[in-house]
Amino acid sequence: MKEGLELLNLLQKHDDHIIEIEITIQEIPVTIKNLEADRDSEKHIIEQVKVQREENVKKREQLEKNILLIKEKIQKYREQMNKSTTNKEYQGFITEIKYEEDRISSIEEDIIQRMLEFDEIMDEIRKRESEFNDIAVEYNNKIKELNSHLDYNKSKVSQETENKAELRNKIPVNLLKIYDNLFLKKAGKAISVVETMFCGICNVKIRPQLLNEIISTDNLFICENCGRILFKQIEDQKKTGS
Numbered sequence: 111m112k113e114g115l116e117l118l119n120l121l122q123k124h125d126d127h128i129i130e131i132e133i134t135i136q137e138i139p140v141t142i143k144n145l146e147a148d149r150d151s152e153k154h155i156i157e158q159v160k161v162q163r164e165e166n167v168k169k170r171e172q173l174e175k176n177i178l179l180i181k182e183k184i185q186k187y188r189e190q191m192n193k194s195t196t197n198k199e200y201q202g203f204i205t206e207i208k209y210e211e212d213r214i215s216s217i218e219e220d221i222i223q224r225m226l227e228f229d230e231i232m233d234e235i236r237k238r239e240s241e242f243n244d245i246a247v248e249y250n251n252k253i254k255e256l257n258s259h260l261d262y263n264k265s266k267v268s269q270e271t272e273n274k275a276e277l278r279n280k281i282p283v284n285l286l287k288i289y290d291n292l293f294l295k296k297a298g299k300a301i302s303v304v305e306t307m308f309c310g311i312c313n314v315k316i317r318p319q320l321l322n323e324i325i326s327t328d329n330l331f332i333c334e335n336c337g338r339i340l341f342k343q344i345e346d347q348k349k350t351g352s
């Protein structure tokens with residue numbers, strides 16, 4: 111029984127390790143997703159500035175169109191002015207044309223202002239893009255590292271699963287049955303290592319009589335509280351049971 115128990119304890123260690131690796135395998139893609147989201151939110155800031163740039167271009171196009179419309183209007187005034195019969199009428203057109211020409215001047219000033227603003231936006235985009243490129247390199251390196259870590263763990267888990275299968279072949283079927291049953295019922299912890307007078311998992315004190323039996327024999331014992339297989343790893347000086 112001693113050898114069987116030792117193999118079961120080894121099997122528990124294999125299972126613990128596999129579970130640990132599987133948790134890592136599940137966690138890595140989540141971490142990668144978060145990193146990608148962080149990286150892309152940095153990019154989002156650039157997109158916002160690009161929207162400003164588009165608005166600036168659209169607005170300037172609109173202003174240019176307005177100037178053309180006003181110029182057409184002035185042209186019509188001029189044609190009508192040439193046909194005017196009275197001085198009063200003529201002066202009226204002069205005033206209108208002057209008013210429209212002033213409007214053009216003020217729109218042109220607006221356009222110049224927006225061109226300056228456009229240059230500032232372009233500077234901002236270039237600055238943010240270069241900042242983003244630096245940040246993205248860092249993020250991408252981290253993501254690359256995590257991906258290779260993920261590959262490593264995937265191959266590790268398949269290797270460990272093979273090792274476990276080999277180990278299981280060496281364990282008597284009746285012991286495996288007990289182990290597998292407990293493994294399912296006890297959240298993957300079938301074996302409890304006893305180092306002192308307490309169950310290593312549920313921490314309940316083992317009755318002195320039972321403890322003495324555990325120490326003096328190589329039989330299979332179950333924790334009276336949690337029901338797990340007790341595996342003794344008690345040093346000689348602790349064998350008094352007190």
Ligand SMILES: [Zn+2]
Nearest residue numbers: 309312333336
């Ligand atoms: Zn216990």
